[in-house]
Amino acid sequence: MSQIDYFTEECSVEAVNTRMGETINPRLREVMASLITHLHGFVKEVELTQEEWEFAIDFLTRTGQTCDDKRQEFILLSDTLGVSMLVDAIQHRRPEGATENTVFGPFHVDGAPELEMGANISLDGKGEQCLYEGRVLDLDGNPIEGVRIDVWSDNSEGFYDVQQPDEQPVWNNRGVFITGPDGRYWFTGIKPVSYPIPDDGPVGQMLRHLGRHPWRPAHMHFLLDHPDYERIVTHTFVAGDTYLTSDTVFGVKESLILDYAANPDVKTGWQAHFDFVMNPHEQ
Ligand code: BEZ
Ligand code: FE
DSSP: OOOOOSOOSTTHHHHHHTTSOTTSOHHHHHHHHHHHHHHHHHHHHHTOOHHHHHHHHHHHHHHHHTOOSSOOHHHHHHHHTTHHHHHHHHHTOOOTTSOOOOOOOSOOOTTOOBOOTTOBOOOSOOSOEEEEEEEEEOTTSOBOSSOEEEEEOOOTTSOOGGGOTTTSOTTTTEEEEEOOTTOEEEEEEEOOOOEEOOOSSHHHHHHHHTTOOOEEOOEEEEEEEETTEEEEEEEEEETTOTTTTOOTTOOOOGGGEEOOEEOTTSTTOEEEEOOEEOOBOOO
């Protein structure tokens, strides 16, 4: 279509989209043309007022201003609007039986120590001990050797170590384990607790205006890497948690909910069994 010279309400989408150059990246053209179509459609459908648009610009400005090297308010916005989970769902359609992904979240830290299988990652000694164990398998049930399993969870008060650098030991409730030929993993951590996502910024304000709570159900994070298989970014959730069906970031999948059983070997201890199934990279 040739360029539309003058903008009107009726031809707003075409006016913007026909300004794109002829030699630009085709994927950029596709994404931006669709974005403009939906954005203009939304403004027209709700007949957005000047005040509402100014509020939205101020909200996005404050969201950006809340970000620093430790706080990523835009990721929280994406998570709470369900966009993070939707992008992940579209990009990681896996065969039946493969472990499902969930949201990555902002609290992963690169460089956690690689530990011997069986190590205890809870360094503050607080919380209820839990033995995490299981295997990493391929789609045919064979064990996978050499899988790098990076794990992290909150402490018994619902905070990650990076949220409380003056109170928690460095690398509290974090570690990396590598599977051997039997594909097994096991380590001790705590039974995690549910916690609210950081809600003292614009995203928290948005949730309150929408009548939504900021809570996530208790979970342990797992990141599994192996050169021959698709990366798994997931959690295991504690069955019975109050927030399983109202996770503020929509991260819960039924296949990831597990019963934490009493561990007969440890007083007041728990055990959580979960086998991960990895999907090979496309040939
Ligand atoms: C988390 O599970 O660590 C998380 C995920 C999304 C937003 C905030 C926290
Ligand atoms: Fe988390």
